[in-house]
Amino acid sequence: MNAFVRQAVSVNITPPVTTAATxxxxxxxxxxxxxxxxxxxxxxxxxxxxxxLGIATSKVTALIxxxxxxxxxxxxxxxxxxxxxxxxxxxxxxxxxxxxxLDQDVTQLRRRVGMVFQRPNPFPxxxxxxxxxxxxxxxxxxxxxxxxxxxxxxxxxxxxxxDHLHKSAYELSGGQQQRxxxxxxxxxxxxxxxxxxxxSALDPISTAKIEELLVQLxxxxxxxxxxxxxQQAARISDFTAFLLNxxxxxxxxxxxxFTKPTDPRTEAxxxxxxx
Amino acid sequence: MLTMTGxxxxxxxxxxxxxxxxxxxxxxxxxxxxxxxxxPAPVGETGGGMANAIVGSAKLLALATLFGVxxxxxxxxxxxxxxxxxxxxxxxxxxxxxxxxxxxxxxIFAFSIAVHPFKQFSTLAGGFALGIMMVPIxxxxxxxxxxxxxxxxxEGAMALGASKWKTIATVIVPAAYRGxxxxxxxxxxxxxxxxxxxxxxxxxxxxxxxxxxxxxASLPVMIYNYGLSPYEDWHRQAWAAGLxxxxxxxxxxxxxxxxxxxxxxxPR
Numbered sequence: 001m002n003a004f005v006r007q008a009v010s011v012n013i014t015p016p017v018t019t020a021a022t023x024x025x026x027x028x029x030x031x032x033x034x035x036x037x038x039x040x041x042x043x044x045x046x047x048x049x050x051x052x053l054g055i056a057t058s059k060v061t062a063l064i065x066x067x068x069x070x071x072x073x074x075x076x077x078x079x080x081x082x083x084x085x086x087x088x089x090x091x092x093x094x095x096x097x098x099x100x101x102l103d104q105d106v107t108q109l110r111r112r113v114g115m116v117f118q119r120p121n122p123f124p125x126x127x128x129x130x131x132x133x134x135x136x137x138x139x140x141x142x143x144x145x146x147x148x149x150x151x152x153x154x155x156x157x158x159x160x161x162x163d164h165l166h167k168s169a170y171e172l173s174g175g176q177q178q179r180x181x182x183x184x185x186x187x188x189x190x191x192x193x194x195x196x197x198x199x200s201a202l203d204p205i206s207t208a209k210i211e212e213l214l215v216q217l218x219x220x221x222x223x224x225x226x227x228x229x230x231q232q233a234a235r236i237s238d239f240t241a242f243l244l245n246x247x248x249x250x251x252x253x254x255x256x257x258f259t260k261p262t263d264p265r266t267e268a269x270x271x272x273x274x275x
Numbered sequence: 276m277l278t279m280t281g282x283x284x285x286x287x288x289x290x291x292x293x294x295x296x297x298x299x300x301x302x303x304x305x306x307x308x309x310x311x312x313x314x315p316a317p318v319g320e321t322g323g324g325m326a327n328a329i330v331g332s333a334k335l336l337a338l339a340t341l342f343g344v345x346x347x348x349x350x351x352x353x354x355x356x357x358x359x360x361x362x363x364x365x366x367x368x369x370x371x372x373x374x375x376x377x378x379x380x381x382x383i384f385a386f387s388i389a390v391h392p393f394k395q396f397s398t399l400a401g402g403f404a405l406g407i408m409m410v411p412i413x414x415x416x417x418x419x420x421x422x423x424x425x426x427x428x429x430e431g432a433m434a435l436g437a438s439k440w441k442t443i444a445t446v447i448v449p450a451a452y453r454g455x456x457x458x459x460x461x462x463x464x465x466x467x468x469x470x471x472x473x474x475x476x477x478x479x480x481x482x483x484x485x486x487x488x489x490x491x492a493s494l495p496v497m498i499y500n501y502g503l504s505p506y507e508d509w510h511r512q513a514w515a516a517g518l519x520x521x522x523x524x525x526x527x528x529x530x531x532x533x534x535x536x537x538x539x540x541x542p543r
Contacts, residue, residue, distance in 0.1 A: 081433070084429075106436075107436045107438060108436070110435065115430075117427055117430060119427055121427035121430070121431040123431065123449075123450070124450045133432070134436065137432075137436065137437045137445065184431075185434070185435070188436070
């Protein structure tokens with residue numbers, strides 16, 4: 001594992017140009033979302049501590065860290081999915097295009113910030129209806145068939161399913177189901193797409209397809225992905241945040257974080273000494 | 276010991292087959308076309324049928340379903356999706372107690388609030404009594420099937436901007452519909468043979484019921500009356516009615532199980 005990480009890092013990452021310059025780009029002017037001073041509690045237990053993070057527009061931002069470090073919790077605050085859990089409490093400000101998402105209508109917010117989950121969770125409906133779902137509940141007037149085709153093409157699934165759009169989504173393989181879930185999220189044309197360990201339940205080939213897809217999707221929307229797989233973060237992301245015990249330990253451009261981590265804990269984690 | 280337990284298992288199964296065999300033998304030889312198409316013959320004459328009781332039972336069961344299923348179903352949605360664990364505990368406990376209440380008690384209750392105030396036995400009161408019995412069965416099993424829908428599906432819908440109600444209506448209930456349908460059919464089968472609540476409410480009738488506010492005949496009450504009568508021909512017809520009723524319940528049960536075994540619509 002250890003050797004594999006180093007190999008992946010050395011093979012896939014172009015070295016940073018200059019450290020100072022690269023670090024500057026960690027905070028470019030173009031920020032889709034800004035997370036400031038976010039603290040989070042489940043009941044009496046605080047799981048996020050004073051999080052500050054910028055999510056750059058049309059880039060892939062990866063959240064990495066050991067299990068239980070709060071990376072999924074942080075991701076779920078970005079579309080307020082944390083509110084579905086009883087006794088959760090959030091303090092702080094999360095801006096989307098300059099406006100605090102905590103003051104907005106949650107339905108509208110979730111339309112603008114889509115989410116893909118750890119396990120593929122297609123609805124017990126046909127492939128077509130799965131993709132059309134978000135449009136239907138939002139009362140979209142767009143021609144449904146065109147919108148569905150477009151989303152399936154974006155998710156690189158169209159060619160595999162175009163002849164049986166009305167079959168049950170459960171007839172697809174796990175990897176196809178996950179791409180269907182991505183298509184479903186893309187159908188409402190979100191500005192930000194959140195992914196919570198989207199490949200953890202998939203085989204290597206399906207994983208590779210989804211990684212490739214995410215890199216292509218950057219042009220369409222801003223992407224934030226949680227992963228426990230460091231090679232994956234290294235391969236697909238532009239920026240990486242390393243979380244530990246509910247705190248952001250380090251946040252830099254991905255090549256920088258993986259080759260010249262400034263915090264010893266980051267280095268210990270990416271070289272596989274823990275986690 | 277092994278022999279003992281095995282023997283007890285055999286006894287358990289053979290009771291069903293004994294009853295079935297008995298019913299098929301006596302009922303099968305007594306049943307004929309007249310049974311389904313004719314009214315009961317006047318006392319002292321042989322022949323006739325139970326057309327009014329068959330129609331009466333159908334009306335009573337339709338009323339019971341219309342009354343009991345929506346309450347059980349909507350209550351289950353509240354329990355599964357909205358209530359806190361304390362409320363849910365109390366409602367579940369109450370439903371289980373109601374489910375275990377002797378049906379004759381339900382009959383007296385229905386009599387006191389749906390018959391006595393109007394000084395009138397009626398089809399409506401009968402449907403009400405059976406409906407009360409359907410509520411706890413529908414509620415408890417529907418709740419179980421709703422809770423079995425994976426949390427990830429709810430999250431998937433809500434992450435697309437669906438409100439809680441929209442999630443329930445468009446994802447959760449469709450995902451659980453086989454189970455819910457089964458629950459309703461089993462509740463239906465359970466009350467189809469109930470006699471005691473009907474003795475106090477729908478009473479019985481030797482003719483066509485003149486309307487919803489009039490007493491009506493029903494198969495279980497006919498079996499009760501005919502079985503206790505001194506007439507050989509009525510005994511014959513009681514057997515036939517028993518066979519028809521049991522066939523109805525068995526078929527409902529089999530259909531329910533067939534629906535469920537075609538697979539829960541959501542893989543776990």
